[in-house]
Amino acid sequence: MSATSPLSPPPDAEALLTRHSTTLHSYFQSALARYTAAPPRLMESIAYSLYAGGKRLRPALILESCRACGGDASAMEAAMAGAAAMELIHTFSLVHDDLPAMDNDDLRRGRPTNHKVYGEAMAILAGDAMMTIAFELLAETVPSPTSVSMIRELAANSGPCGMIGGQVLDMDGETRRLKLDELQHLHRLKTGALLTCSCRLGAIAAGVDQQMLSRLSDFGRHLGLAFQIVDDILDETSTPEQMGKATKKDAAKGKNTYPVLLGLEGSQAEANNALAAALDAITPLGDRARPLEAIARFVVERTH
């Protein structure tokens, strides 16, 4: 790998993720407490999925991208709102993705999926509501015009040319074998868009120029690719206990994955290349980008 000239050792990624996750949890608690006029069971269903844990990778990327771009205290506040909005969008997509009409999953993050606990109708509505809360939160909390840029960025990357578009391609892909470039396009939308968007949101919150924004975009794009390849590898090599969700589903469904197309070793090599490219993009940021580096390495080296 070319992209390592360590100025200081990168921080411990898991500790960093845990710290951000704890902050986010408190943030959610006060953000959701405002909805006193809402039906309690709806808020319960939202909280069930939102507090289920997960790595909170995207919020950490937003916060650390903002810090890496030299964001000050008020920029970090905007990034925090962005982190919460992003996790709301990500969680809504998981809740809808798990529905019987979609992936029909019973288990998510080691617990029964939302619709298994609250029923399908509530899971659909809870997902819908998480999206409205995400945009309301940004409009309410972040000063204009930064709020508008963040909302546009998040909406565009969640929509038909982003995450939701990727879910449609994924659905279509179950009926035929995709070529490598089709698979890459699918993942650029399905998981790549929101991961790249996370890095960009942090940079936007920090008020950076176009050059810096494009660095963070490059970092996010390569990291998104690495993330997906490793996800595919883990689906094939891990147990449900390790992953907190069903595994080997991809193969069972005849889904298109990197291991299917490139083999396990080829996939690992491709993930390492993507990591190197991601680190290259942020090398010029120096020490401030160490936490981002730590997160990137964690993404590729994780075992669950």
Add this chain to the structure above:
Amino acid sequence: MSATSPLSPPPDAEALLTRHSTTLHSYFQSALARYTAAPPRLMESIAYSLYAGGKRLRPALILESCRACGGDASAMEAAMAGAAAMELIHTFSLVHDDLPAMDNDDLRRGRPTNHKVYGEAMAILAGDAMMTIAFELLAETVPSPTSVSMIRELAANSGPCGMIGGQVLDMDGETRRLKLDELQHLHRLKTGALLTCSCRLGAIAAGVDQQMLSRLSDFGRHLGLAFQIVDDILDETSTPEQMGKATKKDAAKGKNTYPVLLGLEGSQAEANNALAAALDAITPLGDRARPLEAIARFVVERTH
């Protein structure tokens, strides 16, 4: 009714709704044309529901509220974006509401429902995407800080304390007989929130002060109530051919409706009272509010 001191005859509401609907249709066509990188079938599914027609009551309320508040050309452009965003949110809510896990409807606006044509998974994703497009459109098109106010207004009224919250209450209400005040609360959220929000969005686009905004809120709130009562009456007295959707569903499901609680005549009287209160609120606006008056009368006097 107290609220009629006609300065000029109100315009023909149906002609007015048709004219706004035609403008909106063209607006949608160019707005959706931007999503060239999206999966074509997703955009097709979105267009299917978006172009299915309907009265386009909410967009007309936004545009005419803006005009009634003296909005200039650029205000009317912001209102147009608001109209499109509102109709996207309204249509997404219908698509999700029709799903088998929710109301399980086969017919909407005289055509098969979205999931009957595109399948459940696509209908869920198309609904989700309509919401992201709505917020992207506002952030992209309307100048800041008006865009932020409009996004906050739309998100808050679509969410847990607005339309989605109302759908949850409606779902819960199917299991027991509601009292009148509970039914009113349900409708204030389920249909009232977005109708009131429409009037407010037009006023916000026009850049009005708090007093004017509160006038338009009052108009919208009373109109929302009138709308729902008439909807309940029509569900009981109309044929599916007239309504373009299944009728008498409410009674069949043992749903709580105004006719059940107040009788048909009592319900009609209540609708007339609400109309009078709505018109009272906008009387001070004079001639400029004639189109709003026409729409309000149409809502109460319509037969489908």
